[in-house]
Amino acid sequence: MAGIAGIADSHGRAAVQRMLDRIQHRGPAGREIIEAPGATLGVVWPRLQERAGTLLRERQTARDGDSEWHRAEARLEEGRLILARDNLGLAPLYYGRTPEGQRCFASEVKALLEVTREIREFPPGSQDDVGGASRKFVLGQQTPLGDPPDEIARELKRRLETSIQRRLSGEVAGCWLSGGLDSSAIAALARPHVKQLHTFAVGLRDAADLPFADETTAFLGATHHALIVDVAQLRALLPTVICNLESFDALLVRSSLTNYLVGELSSQYVPAVFSGEASDELFAGYEYLKSLPAEALSGELLDIASRLHNTAFQRVDRSASAHGLVAYVPFADGPVVEYAVRIPVAYKLRDGVEKWILRRALDGLLPDSVLRRTKSKFWEGAGLGDLLARQAEEQITDDEFRRERMLADGSTINSKEELLYYRVFREQFGDLPDLSWVGRTKGTPRVRWEGRATVEEAGS
Incomplete structure (x- = not known):
């Protein structure tokens, strides 16, 4: 998996370097950082995702993933920093704001902690270009198949x-x-x-x-x-x-x-x-x-x-x-x-x-x-x-x-x-002020379904 990181600062190379250092394991094959009007974006990539560097240089897009259903990305459009994540959240993405109020993002929390203690998980199936995620996809009920x-x-x-x-x-x-x-x-x-x-x-x-x-x-x-x-x-x-x-x-x-x-x-x-x-x-x-x-x-x-x-x-x-x-x-x-x-x-x-x-x-x-x-x-x-x-x-x-x-x-x-x-x-x-981004396996604590027997954990 590639790793991405960035900050809404046109001169943020040093900060993004530190962030990428924390997730270098995600991309031992290469690293690229660009400074552009509106933000500094960075990416590290593994052997099978060499295109990630080209994508950043040519399209101002930092991306982890290989398809619409496995993708986390940050891109610049006319100076606006836009975040997006695949529908089910296969690719990880977190975001926050620095003490100076600059938006920041990364594939892993440990990278974000280089610039902020305010951590949020970017929601799956969402896109964000104004500082708040807009949910574009929700897994929902569909008409059942009638085939044998x-x-x-x-x-x-x-x-x-x-x-x-x-x-x-x-x-x-x-x-x-x-x-x-x-x-x-x-x-x-x-x-x-x-x-x-x-x-x-x-x-x-x-x-x-x-x-x-x-x-x-x-x-x-x-x-x-x-x-x-x-x-x-x-x-x-x-x-x-x-x-x-x-x-x-x-x-x-x-x-x-x-x-x-x-x-x-x-x-x-x-x-x-x-x-x-x-x-x-x-x-x-x-x-x-x-x-x-x-x-x-x-x-x-x-x-x-x-x-x-x-x-x-x-x-x-x-x-x-x-x-x-x-x-x-x-x-x-x-x-x-x-x-x-x-x-x-x-x-x-x-x-x-x-x-x-x-x-x-x-x-x-x-x-x-x-x-x-x-x-x-x-x-x-x-x-x-x-x-x-x-x-x-x-x-x-x-x-x-x-x-x-x-x-x-x-x-x-x-x-x-x-x-x-x-x-x-x-x-x-350390002691983080908000741990809502930490996933908890369903059934921990155990739950009940309409008075029936205790439900076992869905487990991993």
Whole structure:
């Protein structure tokens, strides 16, 4: 992923240099800064996005991303600084004002902190040219498809394949492979179009995911790379991961520990990877969704999909960009999303089987054990379970939790594990006046649906 930064100052090169220094990991292949009437803009880019420098020089546009559905940009038009972000928020973008009142923006919070302590997340699907974001896109209800399920499955497969093919840049491709249905689906659809497919997995020695990942790669004839880690390694990694992730959300940090390592592993072999994110939100992959009334399911799916920008998408973005990688998310590609939201929910959750229509689309492309496998949260499948929660229980007393759980901006720490992560976060970023930009996984704290059983977290 490229990294962008800028400030509404025609002579802001020194400030933008400092900002780009903080996100140089996003673009190890190059850097460009321009000073122009109205603003100074900068960009760093990875190997697959060399055009970012040309775009800045020739069009006064700093951009991260490769399409309308994966893009964050800042551009100058007649001296006006205009910000824009893709519809679902795959590409990150934050903004604020300096103490002198100048508008500023960056791909990551750590870059903005070079010039301001006022941080806001730029909303997905928005454009802004007057200092306030104007929402241009909201994921909403669509008229359901009336086609037979087999026809829907074929079209879904075609759109996913097209999304993957459009991003293949040679005869070699990489895919993060948890061993679950979603990442396995992407690997299976990519495999026929490349000579060599590298797959990557990380977990503890007895992690449930690893045997399924092995089975999938053997079935596909892929070159698999698995890294076995222990709990001590993951604990030692917490400060690095939290600084990189820019969050203290407990479930997000858990899943980011192994995601960070799988990003590091894959960067040794490929410049870009595919990820299976967004499938659970589009195709009803979470167990708690089975307890919802049928009339509520469609709205709930739209709600959790609209929250991906500062949770799962943020994890994927930071885990890849920390190592100079580009990450592609085919399930979040525009044509796939536009089609998926029209698939009747009865085909997504059918006879108690989650992601039924996706499984139908993949029939014959994966081992039966993987095709029928139920959802496992990334951190559970990697073998983490509640190990980190137990560590927090041992380190933090009840009195400490009561004293520290209310933060200055009114937000709440939801568990001792989250407090453990927040302490590390505060060491990295200081006491910030507003933490509304920090994504919180839905279900933390747990919520109820019209008196029904407690809803499980949507999880990462």
